[in-house]
Amino acid sequence: xxxxxxxxxxKKYGDITAVAGLNLEVNEGECFGLLGPNGAGKTSLIRMIxxxxxxxxxxxxxxxxxxxxxxxxxxAALGVVPQEENLDPDLSVLENLAVFARxxxxxxxxxxxxxxxxxxxxxLQDRQKAKVxxxxxxxxxxxxxxxxLINNPKILILDEPTVGLxxxxxxxxxxxxxxxxxxxxxxxxCTQNMEEAWRLxxxxxxxxxxxxxxxxxxxxxxxxxxxxQVLEIRPAPEAKxxxxxxxxxxxxxxxxxxxxxxxxxxxxxxxxxxxxKREMVVLNRHVPTLEDVFLKLTxxxxxx
Amino acid sequence: MSVVSYRxxxxxxxxxxxxxxxxxxxxxxxVIEPFLVLxxxxxxxxxxxxLDEGQRYVDFIAPGIVAGYGMFSATFECTYGSxxxxxxxxxxxxxxxxxxxxxxxxxGEVFWGATRALLTSCVILAVAxxxxxxxxxxxxxxxxxxxxxxxMFASISLFFTSLAPxxxxxNYYFTLFMTPMFFFSGVFFPxxxxxxLVQHLSWIAPLTPVANLARALMSGExxxxxxxxxxxxxxxxxxxxxxxxxxxxxxxxx
Numbered sequence: 001x002x003x004x005x006x007x008x009x010x011k012k013y014g015d016i017t018a019v020a021g022l023n024l025e026v027n028e029g030e031c032f033g034l035l036g037p038n039g040a041g042k043t044s045l046i047r048m049i050x051x052x053x054x055x056x057x058x059x060x061x062x063x064x065x066x067x068x069x070x071x072x073x074x075x076a077a078l079g080v081v082p083q084e085e086n087l088d089p090d091l092s093v094l095e096n097l098a099v100f101a102r103x104x105x106x107x108x109x110x111x112x113x114x115x116x117x118x119x120x121x122x123x124l125q126d127r128q129k130a131k132v133x134x135x136x137x138x139x140x141x142x143x144x145x146x147x148x149l150i151n152n153p154k155i156l157i158l159d160e161p162t163v164g165l166x167x168x169x170x171x172x173x174x175x176x177x178x179x180x181x182x183x184x185x186x187x188x189x190c191t192q193n194m195e196e197a198w199r200l201x202x203x204x205x206x207x208x209x210x211x212x213x214x215x216x217x218x219x220x221x222x223x224x225x226x227x228x229q230v231l232e233i234r235p236a237p238e239a240k241x242x243x244x245x246x247x248x249x250x251x252x253x254x255x256x257x258x259x260x261x262x263x264x265x266x267x268x269x270x271x272x273x274x275x276x277k278r279e280m281v282v283l284n285r286h287v288p289t290l291e292d293v294f295l296k297l298t299x300x301x302x303x304x
Numbered sequence: 305m306s307v308v309s310y311r312x313x314x315x316x317x318x319x320x321x322x323x324x325x326x327x328x329x330x331x332x333x334x335v336i337e338p339f340l341v342l343x344x345x346x347x348x349x350x351x352x353x354x355l356d357e358g359q360r361y362v363d364f365i366a367p368g369i370v371a372g373y374g375m376f377s378a379t380f381e382c383t384y385g386s387x388x389x390x391x392x393x394x395x396x397x398x399x400x401x402x403x404x405x406x407x408x409x410x411x412g413e414v415f416w417g418a419t420r421a422l423l424t425s426c427v428i429l430a431v432a433x434x435x436x437x438x439x440x441x442x443x444x445x446x447x448x449x450x451x452x453x454x455x456m457f458a459s460i461s462l463f464f465t466s467l468a469p470x471x472x473x474x475n476y477y478f479t480l481f482m483t484p485m486f487f488f489s490g491v492f493f494p495x496x497x498x499x500x501l502v503q504h505l506s507w508i509a510p511l512t513p514v515a516n517l518a519r520a521l522m523s524g525e526x527x528x529x530x531x532x533x534x535x536x537x538x539x540x541x542x543x544x545x546x547x548x549x550x551x552x553x554x555x556x557x558x
């Protein structure tokens with residue numbers, strides 16, 4: 001049985017539909033990634049799964065419990081790392097963890113024990129008396145994750161945990177997250193970082209406009225949507241519409257990103273460069289990556 | 305499902321821990337200022353004020369200061385304090401991701417606001433006793449009175465906070481509601497010196513029964529207290545406490 005089950009969930013803010021009848025299953029012990037552009041509904045979905053936002057319709061079950069019926073029990077088993085830092089600035093680093101543990105009814109001595117262990121796990125043991133405002137951005141993010149682990153959660157939910165971090169800290173976070181998954185924790189990871197999704201996630205769902213548009217392991221998604229090669233071209237502005245009509249004529253899949261065109265090749269479709277040569281210059285060609293899959297599935301042309 | 309639980313105590317404890325860390329920087333507001341007002345108004349201005357029945361002015365205003373500054377403590381805590389925690393520090397967001405629900409958070413804030421009112425009133429009561437301004441052992445009942453008053457003012461304040469679009473909105477709350485109430489609720493002068501219309505109006509203000517009852521208890525003349533004022537306080541609390549929980553949920557769980 002999946003540990004998180006999302007069925008036909010709809011979330012509206014006034015006239016805006018943020019989540020439009022979404023279905024999702026996360027299995028126990030896996031790292032599941034949610035990928036999608038800004039406004040795709042990822043954060044709305046996470047807020048609903050963590051009981052912070054009521055559903056307009058549909059059902060969410062976490063660890064077999066209904067989010068509408070038993071939000072307290074569900075939240076007791078979750079660790080949440082929000083996108084926006086919300087550490088308690090009135091408390092020191094260690095107090096942040098101790099006070100947070102008290103929200104979970106963890107006894108004082110146990111809380112202190114866990115707090116110290118989590119601080120050293122995230123290499124913050126030397127800063128336990130520091131104020132939150134004295135920490136760097138990377139330290140704050142590490143502290144947020146350490147805080148989310150204070151109740152030994154079954155499921156750790158992270159909303160873009162490495163945004164704005166330097167490469168060293170990013171790698172530290174990735175390494176900790178994969179070791180947590182190795183210990184059997186379920187991770188639900190919202191991200192826009194393709195490298196992060198590729199390294200950490202067993203399965204991914206790509207979201208666009210409030211729905212899941214593709215689902216599978218990173219390799220499966222790449223094989224299914226990536227094709228064999230991607231051509232990057234930058235046509236002259238006046239030639240753009242002509243190039244696009246030629247691409248349509250030949251039945252190619254392409255994606256328009258600002259002044260660039262990404263042409264996806266595969267399934268026996270190869271651009272005969274000679275044919276298009278008059279209209280365009282190929283700037284680069286690369287082996288498809290998850291980013292190409294992302295662009296292909298969530299880009300502008302798809303929405304038209 | 306959405307009811308207050310014992311977990312609201314966790315929010316109260318969080319605020320207590322923070323207060324114990326930084327009470328020194330808050331002390332001017334709830335210790336020094338009421339003391340100065342008592343001194344300036346009671347002893348200074350009071351020399352020139354003649355009340356009926358030969359009552360000393362300082363005896364008249366001491367209970368009013370106990371009531372008024374209790375009100376301000378609860379109100380500051382549940383307006384500026386709560387707004388900063390809710391909107392600036394995002395402390396509420398962090399807490400409701402744990403087993404606490406938003407009603408626990410709101411109730412914990414109200415109980416903490418009430419605790420601040422209780423603390424302030426007790427400090428001023430002790431100072432007043434030191435100056436010989438407490439004339440009856442009934443004055444101990446000012447302690448539960450200021451707790452009830454604290455819950456009432458904290459609930460009204462948190463209700464306003466849950467609707468406040470920005471921190472500047474509190475200018476209206478203080479200028480149009482708190483300040484007039486402080487001056488026209490029988491803290492500084494007897495209400496019967498006002499015109500009958502204003503007298504009636506001032507009984508709508510929730511501070512009036514608090515000041516009136518504190519005065520009856522501290523003077524020991526229990527007969528002078530309008531005890532039905534307790535019903536006003538209980539009624540306002542029973543309306544605004546649940547209302548503040550409801551409007552907080554509506555604001556934060558979107």
